[in-house]
Amino acid sequence: xxxxxxxxxxxxxxxxxxxxxxxxxxxxxxxxxxxxxxxxxxxxxxxxxxxxxxxxxxxxxxxxxxxxxxxxxxxxxxxxxxxxxxxxxxxxxxxxxxxxxxxxxxxxxxxxxxxxxxxxxxxxxxxxxxxxxxxxxxxxxxxxxxxxxxxxxxxxxxx
Ligand SMILES: Cc1cc2nc3c(=O)[nH]c(=O)nc-3n(C[C@H](O)[C@H](O)[C@H](O)COP(=O)(O)O)c2cc1C
Numbered sequence: 279x280x281x282x283x284x285x286x287x288x289x290x291x292x293x294x295x296x297x298x299x300x301x302x303x304x305x306x307x308x309x310x311x312x313x314x315x316x317x318x319x320x321x322x323x324x325x326x327x328x329x330x331x332x333x334x335x336x337x338x339x340x341x342x343x344x345x346x347x348x349x350x351x352x353x354x355x356x357x358x359x360x361x362x363x364x365x366x367x368x369x370x371x372x373x374x375x376x377x378x379x380x381x382x383x384x385x386x387x388x389x390x391x392x393x394x395x396x397x398x399x400x401x402x403x404x405x406x407x408x409x410x411x412x413x414x415x416x417x418x419x420x421x422x423x424x425x426x427x428x429x430x431x432x433x434x435x436x437x
Contacts, residue, residue, distance in 0.1 A: 292430060295427070295428050296350055296426065296428070297313075297433070298351065299311065299312050299313070299362045299391075300328055300340075300346050303386050304343040305343075307338075309362075309369030310336075310372065310373050311330065315329035324414065326395060326415060329405070329409070330409045332407050337409055345385040347388075347394050348395040349388040350391055351426040352421075353423070353426050354423070355390065355391065356426055358372075358388065383397065383416055393418060393420040395413070395415045395417075396415070397413025397416065398414045424436055
């Protein structure tokens, strides 16, 4: 029998993580979604994953685009995290306002992120109430800085 949702969530809340925004742009829809469920998967080939809730509005656009970018946020990008986690903001307008660049795949890259990984969709696997997106990393850009962290339902920073 599975653990209760509240106990499960409370155990996950003590997992300290970084914060990423997954950005995407299909021909008909662009935006971004804040995630903490990012992980590396494989070195050769270079694969990464993130988990996307089935009630997110991003799935179809990412699949249609065939690519996405993982932007690992710096501590200065807390507001960007909040904006892309918002249930009410227009994510296309938020993305547009950040004047994103592109690298290889055409996925939008958020300037000033600590790292951006430009990915081609490799697999999308159904897992419970989430989709697991696996991406093949085609290009990366990195910068110096301090990471935005998430722990115990709050943003944190390295001290
Ligand atoms: C720190 C943080 C981490 C999050 N991690 C995830 C995640 O891993 N997967 C996910 O689907 N949503 C995650 N969310 C929630 C989404 O960002 C949020 O539901 C967002 O509004 C979805 O946007 P969309 O429906 O426009 O795609 C996270 C939110 C925050 C603040």
